[in-house]
Amino acid sequence: MSNPSRKWLTPTMHVIVWALIFYSPVMFSSAVGKLITFREYLHFVGIPISHMIVFYVNYFIFIDLFLFKRKQARFLLSNLLLILLVTIALHLWNESFGMGEGHDHMVPPLFFIIIRDTIVFSLTASLSVALKVTSDWYRRERQQQELEREKSATELKNLKNQLNPHFLFNTLNNIYSLTATNQQQAQYAILSLSKLLRYVLYDNDSAFIPLSKEISFIQSYIELMSLRLSDKVKVAVSLPKIQEGKDVMIAPLLFITLIENAFKHGVSPGEESVIDISIEMDNEERKLICKIINTSFPKNEDSVNSPGIGLENLKKRLALIYPGKYSLMTNKDEKYYISLLIINL
Numbered sequence: 381m382s383n384p385s386r387k388w389l390t391p392t393m394h395v396i397v398w399a400l401i402f403y404s405p406v407m408f409s410s411a412v413g414k415l416i417t418f419r420e421y422l423h424f425v426g427i428p429i430s431h432m433i434v435f436y437v438n439y440f441i442f443i444d445l446f447l448f449k450r451k452q453a454r455f456l457l458s459n460l461l462l463i464l465l466v467t468i469a470l471h472l473w474n475e476s477f478g479m480g481e482g483h484d485h486m487v488p489p490l491f492f493i494i495i496r497d498t499i500v501f502s503l504t505a506s507l508s509v510a511l512k513v514t515s516d517w518y519r520r521e522r523q524q525q526e527l528e529r530e531k532s533a534t535e536l537k538n539l540k541n542q543l544n545p546h547f548l549f550n551t552l553n554n555i556y557s558l559t560a561t562n563q564q565q566a567q568y569a570i571l572s573l574s575k576l577l578r579y580v581l582y583d584n585d586s587a588f589i590p591l592s593k594e595i596s597f598i599q600s601y602i603e604l605m606s607l608r609l610s611d612k613v614k615v616a617v618s619l620p621k622i623q624e625g626k627d628v629m630i631a632p633l634l635f636i637t638l639i640e641n642a643f644k645h646g647v648s649p650g651e652e653s654v655i656d657i658s659i660e661m662d663n664e665e666r667k668l669i670c671k672i673i674n675t676s677f678p679k680n681e682d683s684v685n686s687p688g689i690g691l692e693n694l695k696k697r698l699a700l701i702y703p704g705k706y707s708l709m710t711n712k713d714e715k716y717y718i719s720l721l722i723i724n725l
Contacts, residue, residue: 395624430466443455447509554605562607584633591661612648635670637694647677651677655675657671676712695708
């Protein structure tokens with residue numbers, strides 16, 4: 381949204397500059413100890429009024445009507461005509477409110493006055509063009525930035541909406557398996573799931589949340605997923621303990637995709653399996669490091685629950701939230717799959 385104070389900044393600056401110009405003869409005459417007469421003041425104000433006409437006719441009419449529409453010839457001809465009319469009007473003004481009788485002053489030829497004023501008013505018109513073009517550039521830049529922010533927010537919302545059903549689908553599958561083997565554990569899993577869903581749907585609604593909340597969510601999720609694992613699966617978890625007053629803000633649900641994939645593709649029903657999850661905070665370098673190592677038992681990639689969707693969403697989210705401030709690497713060999721995510725906070 382645009383800043384209301386910024387909207388009035390330019391008009392306020394214009395008013396201040398012109399007020400100082402119109403007040404300058406009064407100020408200077410007071411400084412030398414001689415009050416300016418009303419006739420002398422009228423003689424003076426003809427000049428700034430003329431410049432105001434040239435400046436604002438260009439600023440509000442000619443630049444938009446001709447220059448921005450690439451009609452340079454009409455723009456130049458319109459300015460020449462405007463400057464000629466203003467020069468003649470200023471000459472007549474000076475004749476009417478001149479210094480009066482008793483003052484010896486040389487009046488230059490009209491041709492010289494026209495040439496002189498044409499040059500001066502051309503500079504005023506150029507200043508108007510420069511300020512208008514600069515103001516328009518800043519306006520377009522602000523609009524572009526606002527569009528980029530809205531686009532980023534929309535994409536993040538869409539990505540998050542895709543993530544939540546994906547997470548829920550995996551978890552419900554696990555609970556379904558538990559109902560056939562251990563009803564007590566299934567009940568505990570449902571209670572844990574309700575807590576997790578509260579976090580996914582409500583607690584992480586902000587763009588950034590405390591790291592401690594995200595760690596608590598991850599811990600609960602790992603406990604929930606571990607309920608249905610056999611003794612052949614070794615799960616090692618290392619999560620940071622956030623000291624009071626040293627919490628940091630991060631984007632929510634960044635690590636869950638990697639952890640989901642570890643449980644999904646790192647567990648085999650009949651073979652020894654390993655899942656090693658490590659998240660640590662480097663306070664000195666302000667880096668958050670997530671490293672996950674799991675045995676690799678690939679599933680059918682054509683299934684609806686393909687991990688590629690979650691990983692692509694994670695990459696898009698990181699690019700939107702932490703542009704140039706993250707590193708995501710994955711590596712796979714014959715036995716293990718390794719994920720390493722580093723975020724510079």
